[in-house]
Amino acid sequence: MSGMKARGTRLSLKEERTALLFIAPFILGFLVFNFLPLFYSLFLSLVNFNELGAMRTNEFIGLKNYVRIFGDRLALAAYVRSFYFTVIYAGGIIVLSLFLALLLNRSLFLRVPCRTMIYMPYVANVIAVSMVWAIVLNPFEGPVNALLKLFGVPEECLPMWLLGVKSALPTVAAIKIWRNLAFQTIVFLAALQEVPEELYECAEIDGAGWWKKFYRITLPMISPTMFFLVVVTIIGSFNSLALVKGLTGGGPGSATRIITLFVYEQALRYSYYSYANALACLLFLFILIITLLQWKAQKLWVHY
Amino acid sequence: MGSLLSCSKTSRLLIKAVLSLAVFVIGLMMITPFVFMISASFKYPGQVFVEPLKIIPDKPFLGNFQRVLRDDMYFSWYWNSIRVVLIAIPLRGFFVTIAAYAFARLRFRGKNIIFLIFMSTMMITPEVTIIPRYLLYKSLHIIDTQWALILPATFDVFFLFMLRQFFMTIPIELSEAARIDGYGHFTIYYRIILPLAKPALITMVLFTFIWLWNDYVNPFVFINTMKKQLVTVGLQFFQAREGANYALQMAGATFAVIPTIFMFTFTQRYFVQGITSSGIKG
Numbered sequence: 001m002s003g004m005k006a007r008g009t010r011l012s013l014k015e016e017r018t019a020l021l022f023i024a025p026f027i028l029g030f031l032v033f034n035f036l037p038l039f040y041s042l043f044l045s046l047v048n049f050n051e052l053g054a055m056r057t058n059e060f061i062g063l064k065n066y067v068r069i070f071g072d073r074l075a076l077a078a079y080v081r082s083f084y085f086t087v088i089y090a091g092g093i094i095v096l097s098l099f100l101a102l103l104l105n106r107s108l109f110l111r112v113p114c115r116t117m118i119y120m121p122y123v124a125n126v127i128a129v130s131m132v133w134a135i136v137l138n139p140f141e142g143p144v145n146a147l148l149k150l151f152g153v154p155e156e157c158l159p160m161w162l163l164g165v166k167s168a169l170p171t172v173a174a175i176k177i178w179r180n181l182a183f184q185t186i187v188f189l190a191a192l193q194e195v196p197e198e199l200y201e202c203a204e205i206d207g208a209g210w211w212k213k214f215y216r217i218t219l220p221m222i223s224p225t226m227f228f229l230v231v232v233t234i235i236g237s238f239n240s241l242a243l244v245k246g247l248t249g250g251g252p253g254s255a256t257r258i259i260t261l262f263v264y265e266q267a268l269r270y271s272y273y274s275y276a277n278a279l280a281c282l283l284f285l286f287i288l289i290i291t292l293l294q295w296k297a298q299k300l301w302v303h304y
Numbered sequence: 305m306g307s308l309l310s311c312s313k314t315s316r317l318l319i320k321a322v323l324s325l326a327v328f329v330i331g332l333m334m335i336t337p338f339v340f341m342i343s344a345s346f347k348y349p350g351q352v353f354v355e356p357l358k359i360i361p362d363k364p365f366l367g368n369f370q371r372v373l374r375d376d377m378y379f380s381w382y383w384n385s386i387r388v389v390l391i392a393i394p395l396r397g398f399f400v401t402i403a404a405y406a407f408a409r410l411r412f413r414g415k416n417i418i419f420l421i422f423m424s425t426m427m428i429t430p431e432v433t434i435i436p437r438y439l440l441y442k443s444l445h446i447i448d449t450q451w452a453l454i455l456p457a458t459f460d461v462f463f464l465f466m467l468r469q470f471f472m473t474i475p476i477e478l479s480e481a482a483r484i485d486g487y488g489h490f491t492i493y494y495r496i497i498l499p500l501a502k503p504a505l506i507t508m509v510l511f512t513f514i515w516l517w518n519d520y521v522n523p524f525v526f527i528n529t530m531k532k533q534l535v536t537v538g539l540q541f542f543q544a545r546e547g548a549n550y551a552l553q554m555a556g557a558t559f560a561v562i563p564t565i566f567m568f569t570f571t572q573r574y575f576v577q578g579i580t581s582s583g584i585k586g
Contacts, residue, residue, distance in 0.1 A: 012411060018489045019412035026403035027418070029459030032444075033437075034425050040436040100330065109324040116572060117331030120338065123568040123575075125518050127539045128557035132337045135344070135550050141353040143340065178334065183579055190580040238429045242520035246540065260431045267435040268525070280432045287429065 097184030130246030368555035381538030
């Protein structure tokens with residue numbers, strides 16, 4: 001009996017050694033490239049490293065960098081811009097992808113080539129598509145406005161797209177929707193295919209129409225997926241630096257200077273490293289709060 | 305009765321046809337920018353905006369592609385991208401799968417808590433930590449080298465999660481039988497688990513390729529020398545350099561999207577599976 005136990009612990013010790021060997025490289029890499037930057041960011045945000053060469057002083061200044069944010073009108077405007085962007089992007093993509101998934105879930109002619117076309121932007125190079133959109137939406141020479149003119153839209157009403165102070169941010173959001181639509185659509189489609197057919201058949205016997213079936217069966221059944229997608233989409237909406245750099249570079253004026261671009265500029269253009277990290281940490285805190293609020297609110301609308 | 309049935313059958317067919325047409329039109333709208341891009345890249349510079357806009361130019365012009373192919377800078381960027389992808393895929397493939405095997409199959413202390421810590425970092429948007437990463441890589445002396453892109457990509461938590469989930473669906477009896485036959489864990493990992501996990505591995509290779517190829521922010525911040533850049537950031541430089549020569553720009557852009565679109569078209573099944581099974585990146 002006791003011999004067996006000893007053998008068991010010896011075996012599991014050996015197993016533990018093997019496991020350690022297998023995961024050690026990954027853990028080391030994870031600590032250096034994933035974990036360390038997080039703490040480094042927090043540390044930097046609390047010291048005074050706001051000019052090049054000041055690295056060695058590392059003078060601890062508490063929350064001063066954070067306090068400075070609230071007196072910086074440009075920074076606050078960048079946060080607001082980012083949240084505005086999130087609302088347009090997340091709202092738009094959730095509605096559109098659900099609509100598309102509902103369509104793709106039916107039996108259609110040419111379904112496979114249609115799906116390929118719809119998913120294609122997702123894999124295309126971000127700068128390549130930015131270049132194309134910048135030309136296509138060029139307000140003076142581009143084909144989109146040429147088409148609008150052809151349909152009789154008067155010259156002075158033609159949208160300025162990426163070059164308009166008011167229209168630039170929504171245009172960038174729309175292009176991000178176009179680019180990422182595949183992801184949300186695929187996830188919604190998978191959820192729709194999980195809804196048991198019997199539920200719809202029962203509802204049909206009761207004489208329920210299309211809208212009622214959608215509202216009473218489809219929506220509640222896919223609400224966990226929708227919750228997941230809303231959370232992930234909102235987090236992802238803050239990863240828009242590449243598209244903004246490619247499409248507008250922050251302009252016209254500051255119209256598309258979202259917070260991540262602002263952080264980048266503060267650090268690598270003006271060398272305000274600590275201040276930039278305080279801005280980034282605050283953004284992370286905001287995202288965390290948004291996610292937690294959604295987590296709390298899911299009781300109200302998510303059916304498990 | 306009979307006529308009523310056939311009537312509802314034709315109306316159903318009609319609905320199907322209308323909806324198919326609608327989806328097809330949406331699909332066409334989605335790829336319009338690509339059509340425009342390819343079409344413009346075959347036009348003479350200065351002909352891009354000539355109205356009426358022609359999708360297929362009267363006289364296709366190959367000069368843009370020739371100029372891009374002869375461009376030394378563009379060639380280096382392209383080659384650098386290929387090299388980063390080709391080094392990162394096997395590295396990630398090894399370190400991620402072997403760790404995923406341990407998390408899926410082995411018992412060890414602290415397993416759950418370590419895994420939980422790994423998972424929690426997936427909620428952090430990578431753009432938030434770009435500055436500390438820049439400073440960190442600087443002190444590691446990997447700034448302006450391709451290792452600043454390859455090494456962080458090697459230890460990817462998202463794929464660790466995906467592969468662990470997949471490994472757990474492989475029947476445990478297979479590994480137990482091998483254990484009884486006296487095989488070690490590395491042999492089981494290499495000879496049994498990896499071959500059976502081929503769909504998940506293909507998905508990983510596909511997404512690694514697509515994400516690394518299309519990555520802009522990391523190479524933009526971590527690589528300073530233009531000659532060492534990857535194609536995504538290089539393309540932006542190319543765009544600025546070629547100013548108003550839109551046809552040439554579009555030829556450069558076309559080359560940059562070909563590899564990923566080509567791969568995606570032939571592996572669409574794995575692409576869809578990859579997103580539905582774990583779908584974290586948004």
